[in-house]
Amino acid sequence: MKITIAGAGAMGSRFGLMLHQGGNDVTLVDGWADHVNAIKENGLQANFNGEDIVAHLPIELQSNISSQEKTDLIVLFTKAMQLDKMLQDIKPLIDKRTKVLCLLNGIGHEDIVEKYVPVENIFIGNTIWTAGLEAPGRVKLFGDGSVELQNLAMGQEAAARELAKVLFESGLNAKYSENIRYSIYRKACVNGTVNGLCTILDTNMYGLGITQFAHDTVVTIVDEFAAVAKYEGVNLDISEVVEHVETCFNPDTIGMHYPSMYQDLIKNNRLTEIDYINGAVSRKGVKYHVATPYCDFLTQLIHSKEEILKAK
C-alpha cells in the first residue's frame, strides 16, 4: 500500500518504520527542516528495542509538496496544533480515494480533518505505542503498544477493518473498534493524567505511579473526563479506565517512558497539547455546566510552565 505519514516526529517515525518493514511503500512528510534533511542524508536512524538500525525512507518537507502522485493512505501524526496546517500543505496528495487515519492524542480532531477530507474517507483512532525523538533524524523506540481505529462515516466498516489489517500485518497490533469515541475518551484519560502530571512533577510514568497521591489524583481527573463525556453519549467505566491509566506506571512495559508532553516542554522547550486534552475537557465543562477544577488547574499550570520556560 502507498502510505504517507504526515507528521514524522517520534510517533510518525515509528509507524513509518514499522509499515515500511511490513512491506508498504512509505513516504514521510514533516515540517522540521533539520529533521527532514537529516533523514534525506543519513536515513532514519532508530534505536529499535535496543538495536541500532537505519531505514532509507523517502521524506519531504511539507511546504514542498506539490501535485505529486496520490497516496492510498495518510496517517496523521502531527502535534494537535500543527494538524490544520499539515492538512493544508498535503492537499495535493489527497484525492477521492485517499483514506486518512488520525491517531493524534486529544479529543475532537475529526472536526479539522473534515475540512479537507470527505467524511467517508476519514478514520479515527488512538494508540498506546510510544516513541521519542532523540535528535533530528534519530528516534528511540521501545516497548509494546496497540492501535484501535474505526470509520467516521456509516458504511465504511469494511474499509476500517482493512486498514486495521494493514497496520496489524506490520506488527502494530491494530484492531477495529466498535466504539472508537469511547476508546478516544479512554485514551484521553491516560493523557489527561500522566502527561500533565509527569511534566509538572518532572518524572516518568513509573515515577508518578509510586507517589502517594497518584491514585487519588488519577481518579479525580478521570471523574471529570467522565462527567463531560456523558454529555456526548460516552459512558466511561471509571474504575476500568483508572485501572487502564495505572497500567502505564508499570516499569516493565511503558513506565519508564516520559510522556510526549514532557518531551515537548521539558526536553525540547516546545508548547504542549494541553489545550486539546485537559483544556478540551475544561471547555466542554463550561459548555455543559460541569465543574472541572483539576483539568482547569492542570491546564493553567502547564501554560504557566510554558511561559516560565519561554516555550515555542
Ligand SMILES: NC(=O)C1=CN([C@@H]2O[C@H](COP(=O)(O)OP(=O)(O)OC[C@H]3O[C@@H](n4cnc5c(N)ncnc54)[C@H](OP(=O)(O)O)[C@@H]3O)[C@@H](O)[C@H]2O)C=CC1
Ligand atoms: N511520543 C509518544 O510517545 C506519543 C505521542 N502521541 C501523540 O502523537 C502525536 C505526535 O507526537 P510525537 O510523535 O511525539 O511528536 P514529535 O514532537 O516527535 O513531532 C511532532 C512534530 O514536532 C516538530 N518537532 C518535534 N521536535 C522538534 C524539535 N526539537 N525542534 C523543532 N521541531 C520539532 C516537528 O514538526 P514541525 O517542525 O512541523 O513543528 C515534528 O514533526 C501527538 O498527538 C502526540 O500526543 C501518542 C502516543 C505516544
Ligand SMILES: CC(C)(CO)C(=O)C(=O)O
Ligand atoms: C502516555 C502515552 C505514552 C501513552 O501512550 C502517550 O500517549 C504520550 O506519551 O503522549
